[in-house]
Amino acid sequence: MHRVRTSLPYFKQFGWEAEIVAVQPLYTDIGTDDLLCTLVPKEVKIHYVRSLDKRITSKIGLGAVALRALPFYRAYVNKLLSCNKFDLIYFSTTQFPVCVLGPYWLNKFKVPYVIDMQDPWHSNYYQGKPRNEQPAKYWFSYRLNKFLEPVAMKAVSGLISVSEDYTDQLKNRYPNLQNVPAATITFGMYKDDVGVALENSFPSILDKGKINIVYAGRGGADMHTAITPVFSTLSKLLQLQPNKFKNVRLYFIGTSYAPANKGTASFKALARQYGIEQYVIEQTNRLSYYHTLNTLSNADALFIPGSDDSRYTASKIFPYLMVGKPILGLFHPKSSALKILKDAGINTAYDFDTISEDNITAFINGALNKTSQTIYVNADVLKEHSAEYKTGLQCQLFEQAIKYANNDLPIF
Incomplete structure (x- = not known):
């Protein structure tokens, strides 16, 4: 959420109004920082969704909050999209499994989506490395990522990444992404x-x-x-x-x-x-x-x-x-x-x-x-890497993604 948090004060000046859908903090293992909320513009609506309790799901090896919250995201955002007019869905998170809802919402509500690749999703980097150098639960996560990434990428209308290599790798892996608008945008510095x-x-x-x-x-x-x-x-x-x-x-x-x-x-x-x-x-x-x-x-x-x-x-x-x-x-x-x-x-x-x-x-x-x-x-x-400048670049990509979607909406 760091990119979104530093962009929220500037979206409006570039012609965009944002609403946030996030998991309630009590369902995550990550420490919270209440000070982060003090710089979020008051007019920004923040919606919170539930998640399955990790104390229960961990007994079957399910810990990732994206997987635990997936059905709740689906149900809650369905209601939002049914009752309101949204131009775009923006996935900006490293909890990538939630991105598989993009094609579903595009098909159901005709709202295009953009994915922000802050890290690689599916990667072969750790293949062949000693087990002590691999992340925890690597065997499972590698196969899950390999399965889920193409689901999310099959109908995406725009890609943002912190590294051009991430985008190049995706375009090499999925031919349908060749003409999808993409931009390399690192995180911005928020002045306060x-x-x-x-x-x-x-x-x-x-x-x-x-x-x-x-x-x-x-x-x-x-x-x-x-x-x-x-x-x-x-x-x-x-x-x-x-x-x-x-x-x-x-x-x-x-x-x-x-x-x-x-x-x-x-x-x-x-x-x-x-x-x-x-x-x-x-x-x-x-x-x-x-x-x-x-x-x-x-x-x-x-x-x-x-x-x-x-x-x-x-x-x-x-x-x-x-x-x-x-x-x-x-x-x-x-x-x-x-x-x-x-x-x-x-x-x-x-x-x-x-x-x-x-x-x-x-x-x-x-x-x-x-x-x-x-x-x-x-x-x-400092100016080139300010949060304000980076927000403007994101908004340019949003506009391109909407145009791309209007001309090239997939049919399921």
Whole structure:
């Protein structure tokens, strides 16, 4: 919902009125952040649907909220579409199974739909990898995604994605998508977010007596390529000058999507291999959005590790830019995130092929010596990646999708 939340204040100025249909928070495992609602325009209608109780469905292995809420979405939105005139249905979520309702609503109510691919849905990335590197319930989720994705894609009228590779992959997989309007739109920066984060108090998870270099985001074995050179360099620095670097701490926060206190650490074992486990703090529990922003704002420096999958885009890199702290970024050479950071003026963003121990050492020294307390992001980049600008791009795609649907409505 992050993209939608930052777009809601601007939809109206581009000629669109939005209504939200979401699952009641009590049915999800994800922590809630009441502050997020304070910036939603008051005129926006928010509808909540129920879900099957996970305490019951988990006994048969069904945990995903999208699957548990699917019949309730169907029934509730049927009523909305029966009683009101809507021009478009916009699926903007990583709970992709709900998107299979798009073809059903198109057929029943003749309302076209757009899908926002914030992550890959069906992917072969983990095929053939060791089981300990695969996500939980991978055998089931892989087959379910392989079955459901083509159902949703058979009649979609528009695609938005955070990475052009995601769209290209879909068009290669499904010939019917060749002429479907598509746009690559990363998440936008909402100008008031940092202010809200700093105006409110949150429990501090950082050690104020240390030099804290922080990453907040998902974990995974696919990030080990980016993290290994940092761990290796810090290990050598501690061996050479232990007194100088003994106060450096690397934080990895919110690395698991699992319910609170049930996540598996992604990076602690790797830190142990390099003998620096006491200098690496990994918290699998996720923080609320504003708590995360507050934590990033109070760090000495920030670290953004990328995936070894070239298609992966760190779509949430913009909070890092917003807080104005020094950033060390390390990405696949083909990652779009690398270009975004460099265009923004971040000269400490590297790819896997060019990063050196000297680069990492210089960054850590800068954090120790506090020689670079803030960064100054290119103003044109800030405007180009603002939530307002990104909302305008979404609305352009909406218009294209409606025109496409009117000329090419499928017949079931």
